[in-house]
Amino acid sequence: MATGSGxxxxxxxxxxxxxxxALEYASKGSEFMYPVFVIxxxxxxxxxxxxxPGSSRAGVNRIRFLLESLKDLDSSLKKLGSRLxxxxxxxxxxxxxxxxxxxxxxxxxxxxTDPYYQALDVKxxxxxxxxxxxxxSPVSHTLFNPAHIIEKNGGKPPLSYQSFLKVAGEPSCAKxxxxxxxxxxxxxxxxxxxxxxxxxxxxxxxxxDDEQADWTPFRGGESEALKRLTKSISDKAWVANFEKPxxxxxxxxxxxTTVMSPYLKFGCLSSRYFYQCLQxxxxxxKKHTSPPVSLLxxxxxxxxxxxxxxxTPNFDKMKGNRICKQIPWNEDHAMLAAWRDGKTxxxxxxxxxxxxxxxxxxxxxxxxxxxxxxxxGDLFIHWEQGRDVFERLLIxxxxxxxxxxxxxxxCSSFFYQFNRIxxxxxxxxxxxxxxxxxxHFLPVLKDMPKQYIYEPWTAPLSVQTKAxxxxxxxxxxxxxxxxxxxxxxxxxxxxxxALNKKMDGKVDEENLRDLRxxxxxxxxxxxxxxxxxxxxx
DNA sequence: CAGGCGTTGCTGGA
DNA sequence: TCCAGCAACGCCTG
Numbered sequence: 110m111a112t113g114s115g116x117x118x119x120x121x122x123x124x125x126x127x128x129x130x131a132l133e134y135a136s137k138g139s140e141f142m143y144p145v146f147v148i149x150x151x152x153x154x155x156x157x158x159x160x161x162p163g164s165s166r167a168g169v170n171r172i173r174f175l176l177e178s179l180k181d182l183d184s185s186l187k188k189l190g191s192r193l194x195x196x197x198x199x200x201x202x203x204x205x206x207x208x209x210x211x212x213x214x215x216x217x218x219x220x221x222t223d224p225y226y227q228a229l230d231v232k233x234x235x236x237x238x239x240x241x242x243x244x245x246s247p248v249s250h251t252l253f254n255p256a257h258i259i260e261k262n263g264g265k266p267p268l269s270y271q272s273f274l275k276v277a278g279e280p281s282c283a284k285x286x287x288x289x290x291x292x293x294x295x296x297x298x299x300x301x302x303x304x305x306x307x308x309x310x311x312x313x314x315x316x317x318d319d320e321q322a323d324w325t326p327f328r329g330g331e332s333e334a335l336k337r338l339t340k341s342i343s344d345k346a347w348v349a350n351f352e353k354p355x356x357x358x359x360x361x362x363x364x365x366t367t368v369m370s371p372y373l374k375f376g377c378l379s380s381r382y383f384y385q386c387l388q389x390x391x392x393x394x395k396k397h398t399s400p401p402v403s404l405l406x407x408x409x410x411x412x413x414x415x416x417x418x419x420x421t422p423n424f425d426k427m428k429g430n431r432i433c434k435q436i437p438w439n440e441d442h443a444m445l446a447a448w449r450d451g452k453t454x455x456x457x458x459x460x461x462x463x464x465x466x467x468x469x470x471x472x473x474x475x476x477x478x479x480x481x482x483x484x485x486g487d488l489f490i491h492w493e494q495g496r497d498v499f500e501r502l503l504i505x506x507x508x509x510x511x512x513x514x515x516x517x518x519x520c521s522s523f524f525y526q527f528n529r530i531x532x533x534x535x536x537x538x539x540x541x542x543x544x545x546x547x548x549h550f551l552p553v554l555k556d557m558p559k560q561y562i563y564e565p566w567t568a569p570l571s572v573q574t575k576a577x578x579x580x581x582x583x584x585x586x587x588x589x590x591x592x593x594x595x596x597x598x599x600x601x602x603x604x605x606x607a608l609n610k611k612m613d614g615k616v617d618e619e620n621l622r623d624l625r626x627x628x629x630x631x632x633x634x635x636x637x638x639x640x641x642x643x644x645x646x
Numbered sequence: 647c648a649g650g651c652g653t654t655g656c657t658g659g660a
Numbered sequence: 661t662c663c664a665g666c667a668a669c670g671c672c673t674g
Contacts, residue, residue: 269671270653354654401653410653474654481655525669529655536655606669 115141115298117207119218119233120193121200121226122250124178125331126185128287128379130247135217136291141298143211144186144193146179147200148309155315160449161466161502162316168502169316170469171371174329178375179308181330189294194305204233208242210301217245219376222255222419223508252280252380253412255419266420268432268523270401273413282381283388325468325504327371334372338383341367348390349397351404358472359541361464361549365472367404370505373411384408411510418509425512427493428618432522435616436605437625438484438491445490447588448483449498451551454580454587457537457563458482460550467550469504477518478531484519485602486530487594492519520602527602530595534563553584601628 116135123129135142153172156165163169183193196203208216216237221230230246237244248254258277259266267273342348356365372378387405391397400406423429427436447453451462461475476499482488483495492515499515500506516522537546544562548555554562556576561568566580566587573579580586608624609616 269651271651272672352653356654358654403653406653477654520669524652525671526652526655526667527669528667529669531655535657602669610670 115139115143115211115213116215116217116295117143117145117211117213119204119216120144120146120182121218121221122374123219123376124175124182125334125377125379126182126189126291127289127331127335128249128382129219130249130288131217131219131245132294133288134245134247135215136294139215139295141213142191142295143207143213143297144191145204145207146182146193146195146308147203148195148197148314149200150197153314155317159501160446163501166501168466168469169311170325170502171504171506172314172316173311174325174327174371174469174504175375176308176311176314177329177333178331178377181332181377183308185331186294189291190296191294192297193308194297194300195308196303196305201229201232205236207303208237208240210303211298213242215243215245219250220246220248221250222415224425225508249379249381250376251412251415252282252384252408253277253416255412255416258416259420266417267413268417270410270413273416274400274409277409277412277416280381280384282384287379287382287385289382325470327368327468327470327504329371329375329377331372331377334369334378337367337372338369338378338386341369342386342390345390345394348387348404349394352398352402353407353473354402356472356474357540358461358474358478359537359546360472361546366407368470370507371470374505374507380408380411411507414509414513418513425493425496425508427491427521430522431614433516434521434605434609435621436519436521436602437621437628439489441488441490444488444588445483445494447585448479448488448490448495452585452588453482453533454566454585455482455533455563455591456544456547456551456554456565456584458533460547463550465499465502469502474536476514478533478536480515480518481531482533484515485527485598487533487589487591487598489598489601492516492521495519525606527606528599530599533591538563551584553578597632600631604628 116139118132118135123131126132152164152166154164156163159165161168163172179193179195186192216233221227234244234246258273262276267276358365369378369383373380373383384405387408391405397403400409417432418424421430421432427433448462451459451466453459458479461471461479464471464475480492480495483490484492496511496515499511503511513523517524520527543559544554547562554565557565557568557578558572558576561572565573565578565584568576568580578584604624604627608620612620
């Protein structure tokens with residue numbers, strides 16, 4: 110039986126002191142408070158067999174971002190008379206052991222809609238309740254409770270942004286006061302026989318020095334988040350005029366967006382506090398942009414995807430996903446690897462992928478370009494495989510948002526105009542005609558004259574020689590011809606859509622296999638005709 | 647069941 | 661910088 114007067118606050122996301130209802134409840138009326146973070150070795154420890162430095166699940170950039178966030182949280186807690194207790198192990202088992210060892214009356218942790226936590230939390234909650242421990246698990250990662258919106262919408266999540274806005278209305282934080290700070294927190298209680306540690310370093314998790322050099326410029330933590338937020342919104346005119354689609358995806362020294370996403374992902378920044386800051390600015394200016402394109406609109410897109418993801422079984426898969434078009438994507442590991450490693454031969458695409466590898470972040474529109482290229486635009490490879498690469502490498506990778514956007518970009522759900530394809534040549538050129546972005550992330554092309562920088566294979570050999578970059582040797586030849594590849598993709602998408610329509614959403618594996626066979630046959634016929642053409646002429 | 651609409655396409659022209 | 665023309669999808673609303 111739980112007889113103690115202590116509380117356990119379990120940090121997972123929500124790595125912050127400000128606006129943290131679980132922390133607030135845990136600290137209230139408790140003699141002792143145990144702030145716990147559990148390091149899951151699968152997620153955190155080095156795995157040398159992975160294709161990029163990192164664990165088996167996450168790239169080293171995100172792991173470092175998380176460690177920095179934990180250090181910052183620990184230091185904030187220490188200033189308030191507490192500290193972070195760090196454990197290593199399977200989180201569910203560790204939590205049960207903590208509950209057994211410490212006689213706490215309350216277990217507090219932020220509610221999480223991700224499937225991983227849904228499964229984990231049930232186990233921990235059940236154990237706690239069965240031993241008489243009060244469980245407090247508030248919704249504070251998002252502005253809305255996704256379950257409430259789904260209920261209001263008749264049991265299914267709204268599938269368009271506009272209908273989402275209508276159902277959602279105003280979030281409760283629009284009118285409520287947030288607890289932003291404390292004068293002190295309860296001290297930690299007796300630890301008993303449990304082995305705790307400080308927040309580990311990357312070295313302590315098995316990472317070598319050479320896996321850490323020249324990586325992301327974004328530092329983790331609540332302090333960093335609040336600093337960044339203050340700086341981002343200090344220019345009220347910039348906030349008021351923010352229009353997402355007009356941002357420059359090639360800006361990297363000073364990104365065109367706020368780069369608050371990794372802080373929102375880990376909960377270093379409260380979305381509700383962000384919301385209130387934006388509303389205060391909108392009140393002060395004469396006119397401002399509106400959702401979906403405004404800064405507030407971006408926060409609401411996050412809510413939109415959290416809600417659709419929570420209310421859609423198998424949201425992260427094509428099969429068994431009610432809202433996902435069934436499309437006969439190709440399996441091609443070599444092509445996937447070339448895309449992943451920034452070796453497609455299209456500098457704009459490759460530079461974006463290198464920025465992802467090095468920084469773990471790139472502009473939203475840059476993500477669109479590479480996602481479109483991999484799936485419906487050029488390579489016709491499954492969105493789930495691109496999703497996996499993003500999920501590993503992005504410092505802001507968020508289960509609901511990442512899956513939602515991959516379905517969006519691959520025209521599998523939410524967005525269906527598959528004739529609109531991003532050009533891997535002209536899209537970047539619009540913003541960055543000199544190719545500064547390409548030169549920075551692909552130094553091999555740094556001396557290529559600007560008229561060839563987006564299509565280096567068109568440069569005369571003398572120019573390539575002078576630029577110290579021979580295409581086919583120093584930099585790859587384009588893996589596909591965009592004009593014919595995109596045309597082919599459009600045709601396949603058209604056929605796949607027709608099949609989905611015909612089957613009224615009940616496409617099975619056999620239907621897909623048949624269509625795949627038909628598409629391959631058509632492609633074969635066409636290439637035969639293409640090959641004959643020179644002879645005819 | 648038709649018509650309007652949808653955060654972010656492309657090219658080419660003014 | 662903005663527009664037409666291109667080709668043309670499904671979802672939502674009335």
